[in-house]
Amino acid sequence: MARGEIVINQNNCRGCGYCQAFCKRGCIVMSEDKFNLLGYILPILADSDRCNACGVCGQMCPHFAIEVCKFIEN
Template identity: 40%
Template structure:
């Protein structure tokens, strides 16, 4: 059961994959279908198994990630 959700601001994500590399549940990947106005493929959630650890948000150099924790 998901404990949270990753919210990615696609307009500022630079597709660096740092969030993808630190996610312990492997629920993030770079989009294969979207690009933002700067031409980057933003990260996206590919599974609902988020444990709300916030590793992705802490690692993001552009502060493009927010983790919403469920009660």
């Protein structure tokens, strides 16, 4: 099974929360105290073990702030 990891470009993020809303595996949560330089609240990958690199979060981000990395386990 593929495992995933996401990289969030903090400067591009606008704190909309779409990534959290659309991750069906519940990997992403909006932080309560982490903001970017523009003052937007940032998402964090709270449970990377559950990420299967589906790519939905990256596709739904309106600001192209998420890169999804996919790892294949042997």
